[in-house]
Amino acid sequence: MSAIEVILVDDQDRAIGRMEKLEVHQKGFLHRAVTVYVFNSHHQLLLQQRASGKYHCGGLWSNTTCGHPYPEESTRHAAERRLNEEMGLLLRLQPMFELSYYLPLANGLIEHEYGHVLFALSDELPQPNPEEADDWRYASLPEIQQEMAVHPERFTPWFLHTFARIPAEFARFTAAALAVQP
Numbered sequence: 001m002s003a004i005e006v007i008l009v010d011d012q013d014r015a016i017g018r019m020e021k022l023e024v025h026q027k028g029f030l031h032r033a034v035t036v037y038v039f040n041s042h043h044q045l046l047l048q049q050r051a052s053g054k055y056h057c058g059g060l061w062s063n064t065t066c067g068h069p070y071p072e073e074s075t076r077h078a079a080e081r082r083l084n085e086e087m088g089l090l091l092r093l094q095p096m097f098e099l100s101y102y103l104p105l106a107n108g109l110i111e112h113e114y115g116h117v118l119f120a121l122s123d124e125l126p127q128p129n130p131e132e133a134d135d136w137r138y139a140s141l142p143e144i145q146q147e148m149a150v151h152p153e154r155f156t157p158w159f160l161h162t163f164a165r166i167p168a169e170f171a172r173f174t175a176a177a178l179a180v181q182p
Helices: 021-027 075-087 141-150 157-163 166-179
Strands: 005-009 015-020 031-039 044-050 065-067 094-104 110-121 133-140
Touching (some): 015 021, 021 110, 031 075, 031 166, 044 141, 075 110, 094 166, 110 157, 110 166, 133 141
Antiparallel strands (some): 031 044, 031 065
């Protein structure tokens, strides 16, 4: 993994410094992150199976894409950049909510993130980067919830943690989209 710096933040998401990405995950420092959920017109979520060669959580299923803003990069731009880098999709994303979590990972790393969650609606098929994703699929929210209940080990810890909020946020997202249609 190349030396990529991420933004260290306080509990209000105010930038307080920067640090190399792997070191942040080793030390468990709070840092800014982006998480993207892309839905299709059938209200199915685009899932990605993380590439097996990733430094953590390789081979696990997760939300459409995630990552970290570079220092001086906006969260929306970072999310749109990562969506393109990982899944080959160029979409305009809608910020939905923010959350913070501290999740120890199986390999001793720690996800301690202040996450910005963004949504998009698109029927465009992904063209995943094989260094980022081994596979992808669409699934309904009830199907995902059922699979999580039976096989939580198949999913990334942050996706398991965040998913409980997604159905209500998706309902809010679709209601807002319908409200702006002519």
